[in-house]
Amino acid sequence: MMxxxxxxxxxxxRFGAESQVLQKSVRAINDLEVLSRIPNRIFVVTHLDEATALIQDGLVSQ
Known part of the structure; x- marks a missing residue:
């Protein structure tokens, strides 16, 4: 999925190899509506823990 x-x-x-686990979480999100909401917010996070919280929120809401 693109x-x-x-x-x-x-x-x-942005975060290098440290983001590998988070990338697996992103690939687990199959809801296009959820995926479409993430970019607007993820591009402004400054720390990996903020990105993790954002992705985890997406997993919960699908």
Missing amino acids: AQDILCQYLEV
Whole structure:
């Protein structure tokens, strides 16, 4: 799914290898509506823990 690929690529560039677990979580999100809400917020996070909380919120809401 393209949205997942873009999010994972961003996480890899922004946070490096530390984001591997989070990238697996992104790939577990199958709801396009949830995926479409994440980019607007993830591009402004400054720490990996903020990105993790955002993705976990997406997993819960699908």
